[in-house]
Amino acid sequence: MNWAERSRQAVWHPCTQMKGHELAPPRAIVAADGPWLIDDQGHRILDAVSSWWVNLFGHNFAPIREAITDQLQRVDHIMLAGLTHPPVVELSERLAALTGLGHAFYASDGASATEIALKMSAHSWRNLGRPGKHRFIGLQGGYHGETVGALSVTDIPLFRESYAPLLRLSATLPSPDPRQAAPGVSAEQHLQHCIDALAAWLAQHHAETAAIILEPLVQGAAGMAMHDPAYLVAVRRLCDQYQVHWIADEIAVGFGRTGTLFAHQQAVGDDGQPVRPDFICLSKGLTGGVLPLSAVLTTDAVYQAFWDDRVAHGFLHSHSYTGNPLACRAALAVLDTFAARDAQGRDVLARNREAAERFNALVQPLNRHPRVRAHRHLGMIWAWDIDTQDPGFAARYHRAALQAGLLLRPIGHTLYVMPPYVLTEADQRHLADGLLAVLNLVLGDEPGAPPQTAQPADGLRMA
Ligand SMILES: *Cc1c(COP(=O)(O)O)cnc(C)c1O
Numbered sequence: 001m002n003w004a005e006r007s008r009q010a011v012w013h014p015c016t017q018m019k020g021h022e023l024a025p026p027r028a029i030v031a032a033d034g035p036w037l038i039d040d041q042g043h044r045i046l047d048a049v050s051s052w053w054v055n056l057f058g059h060n061f062a063p064i065r066e067a068i069t070d071q072l073q074r075v076d077h078i079m080l081a082g083l084t085h086p087p088v089v090e091l092s093e094r095l096a097a098l099t100g101l102g103h104a105f106y107a108s109d110g111a112s113a114t115e116i117a118l119k120m121s122a123h124s125w126r127n128l129g130r131p132g133k134h135r136f137i138g139l140q141g142g143y144h145g146e147t148v149g150a151l152s153v154t155d156i157p158l159f160r161e162s163y164a165p166l167l168r169l170s171a172t173l174p175s176p177d178p179r180q181a182a183p184g185v186s187a188e189q190h191l192q193h194c195i196d197a198l199a200a201w202l203a204q205h206h207a208e209t210a211a212i213i214l215e216p217l218v219q220g221a222a223g224m225a226m227h228d229p230a231y232l233v234a235v236r237r238l239c240d241q242y243q244v245h246w247i248a249d250e251i252a253v254g255f256g257r258t259g260t261l262f263a264h265q266q267a268v269g270d271d272g273q274p275v276r277p278d279f280i281c282l283s284k285g286l287t288g289g290v291l292p293l294s295a296v297l298t299t300d301a302v303y304q305a306f307w308d309d310r311v312a313h314g315f316l317h318s319h320s321y322t323g324n325p326l327a328c329r330a331a332l333a334v335l336d337t338f339a340a341r342d343a344q345g346r347d348v349l350a351r352n353r354e355a356a357e358r359f360n361a362l363v364q365p366l367n368r369h370p371r372v373r374a375h376r377h378l379g380m381i382w383a384w385d386i387d388t389q390d391p392g393f394a395a396r397y398h399r400a401a402l403q404a405g406l407l408l409r410p411i412g413h414t415l416y417v418m419p420p421y422v423l424t425e426a427d428q429r430h431l432a433d434g435l436l437a438v439l440n441l442v443l444g445d446e447p448g449a450p451p452q453t454a455q456p457a458d459g460l461r462m463a
Contacts, residue, residue, distance in 0.1 A: 003028030003040055024399050032059030035420045035427060037407065047407050048417045048431055053220065053252050055289030057337060058422040064288045067333040068326050080106070080323040087328035091295075094335050098261060100276050101297035105315070106323040110251040110283035111145025113294035114213070116317055117279040118149055120298060121211040121245045124305035127313050133244075137201065137212040140175040141222030144213055144249050144281075153213050156221055171205070173197050173212075177225035179374060179385075191227070195234040206242035211278070213247040216263040217378065220252040223414035224383035226376050232267035236275040245302070248277035251294070255285030256349055256421065259356075259379035261338065278302060288334045293327035352380055352421055355428070362432035369436065371443055383416040386439070390446050397442045406434045415439065 001009075004025035012018065013026060027045070031038040035058045037045045047055065057064070075085055088106070096102035105116055118136060125133035138144070138153035145151070151160055152168040160167065174180065174194045181190035202209065216232055219225040239246045253263035260266050265274040279302070283294035306315050321327075338348050346354075360377060366384060367375045374385040386393065394410040401408040408417065417431065 003030075020395070024395075027402060034058035034060075034422055043405065045402060045405050045407050046419075046423075046427060046431055046434075048419050049407055049409055050418050050420050051289055051407075052284075053257075053418050054284045054287075055420045056255060056285045056334065057288050058420045059289075061288060061290075061337075063337060064290050064330045064333045067329040068290070071326050071329040075325050077321065077324050077326070079320070081318060085323075085325050085328075087325045087332060088323040091328045091331050091335075094332070095282070095295060095297055098335075099280055099297055101278075101280055101299055103298055103300075103303045105296045105298075105317075107294045107296075107319045108292040108321050108324070108327075109145070110249075110281065110294055111147040111150040112319060113251060113281040113283055113296050114144040114150040114153070114247075114249065115147055116296045117213070117247045117249075117281050117298075118153070118211070119317060120296065120302060120315060121247065121279065123315065124245075124302045125210050127305045127308070132208055133210045135205065135208045136170040136210060137198075137244075138170055138172055139214050139219070140172055140180065141177065141219050141225055142172075142175070142214060143219065143221030144215075145251075154221075159221075171201060171209075173201055175219060175222070175225060176227035176231040177219065177222065178227070179225065187228075191231060194231060195238075198235065199238055202238055202242040202244060206244055209242070209244045211245035211247050212239065213249055215249045215251075216253060216277075217258050217266060218253050218263065218381060221411065223385070223411045224376065224381055224416045224418075226378050226381075226383075229267035232264055232275055233269055236267070236269060236277075239278070245278040247279040247281065249281045251281050251283045254280075254282050255334065256338065256352060257285065257379050257381060257418070259349065259353065261349070286334065287327050287330035288337075290330045291324070291327040292321075293324065293331060348421060355421070355423065356380060358425060359423075359428050359432065362428055363435065366432065366436045366439070369439065371439070380421060381416065381418050383414055386410075386413050386415055386443075388413055388443065388446065393442065393446075396445065397438060400438045400442050401434065404434045404438050406431065406438065408435070408438075 007026050008021050028040040029037045030040045035047050037047050071087065078085060092104035095104050107113055107116060122134040136153050138155055140155050142155050144153050146159065148166050151163055153170050154160055155172050174197050176191050176194040178187035178190055181187060212235060217226060217229065235246055248264045250262050264277055267275045269275045278299050280297045287293045306313055341347050363382065371387045372384045373387045376383050393413055397410045398408060
């Protein structure tokens with residue numbers, strides 16, 4: 001039996017209807033080389049979604065590998081209650097310096113970071129004598145993870161509905177995604193409508209509300225829905241006005257994805273300074289996609305609310321692998337990589353801006369495709385909404401893309417790329433040409449589709 005077949009029998013794959021693997025067995029990856037994955041048949045596949053948005057610098061990136069290997073010679077893992085270690089101290093100090101928040105609390109995945117932020121927020125209000133403030137606000141289309149607490153503030157019906165009786169109701173307010181604007185409503189008017197809706201909700205419910213949680217600038221699981229940073233400025237102002245915490249879920253958008261180190265830093269308040277959330281959740285890119293690690297950063301005020309002689313006023317949350325030293329060393333290598341400059345004086349963010357410009361030119365034909373209804377780009381994220389009625393579009397595109405040497409997983413009718421930051425110009429061309437060729441192939445195969453006339457601009461065809 002091959003790996004795919006053994007996996008199908010022994011492994012319950014995530015976010016997967018396992019019956020689907022009868023038609024399309026999982027690919028077995030046996031090696032990786034930068035942004036490329038190599039399967040057990042020797043096929044090379046470009047990892048254009050950064051292995052579920054975690055990988056920043058390609059696979060087997062030497063500085064991360066060396067940091068982990070070095071740490072393995074020192075301390076592999078220790079518990080973080082009653083003990084500490086240099087990597088976790090250093091990482092916490094550096095994350096605080098980069099964000100202006102501190103008191104880093106660690107877990108191993110994004111959903112746990114969400115849980116921590118929600119619990120910390122409500123518990124801090126309780127400690128401050130306001131136990132009624134325990135409700136949360138999420139945004140339409142928001143995604144914060146799959147555990148029960150995180151799903152409570154997630155608004156993706158497919159992930160949520162089967163567990164609805166287990167979830168705590170939270171308010172879902174309109175998303176500033178301009179595509180959600182009612183007919184005839186401009187993007188600006190829609191933005192104002194969303195701010196007004198939040199203001200109205202808080203005016204009525206602030207006494208029961210602990211926090212609003214949102215993905216700054218890009219709602220990933222909603223299909224890379226992007227919004228104006230002005231919304232975040234308004235969130236900060238309203239949260240201050242009504243004494244409600246703002247939890248910025250930077251799990252997907254942190255670490256340069258949107259063009260700045262953290263997405264919320266693009267929102268500049270009236271004082272000319274970037275706005276500051278009350279909590280920041282980090283994971284995914286935190287270790288460059290190599291080891292599981294997440295962190296929640298918060299304000300001195302929240303931290304102070306737990307500082308007490310009474311044990312029960314402490315934050316008694318824990319995970320066995322909290323602050324794993326190997327993962328912290330990987331994260332430190334990531335921060336070193338962002339801090340470094342190349343021979344031309346460019347840092348990662350500057351190189352990404354140049355790479356994004358090149359890729360923008362390469363995807364012009366796709367942007368102009370007659371079946372592309374909307375396209376958008378921010379930092380190292382690109383998305384195209386495809387005009388198709390086929391509910392199987394995403395699955396068919398995924399399979400066809402694999403055949404063409406591309407790992408792509410459209411969300412519904414939205415095709416997107418979130419590549420590692422290390423694509424060469426040749427990689428970018430392979431990706432841009434493949435995106436278009438696979439789209440034409442998949443639309444051409446569509447049940448009842450009209451014949452496709454659009455061709456790749458430079459005549460390239462899928463190999
Ligand atoms: C992926 C993601 C999570 C959950 O992280 P996991 O590590 O998968 O639990 C939470 N929030 C956002 C915005 C994400 O993209």
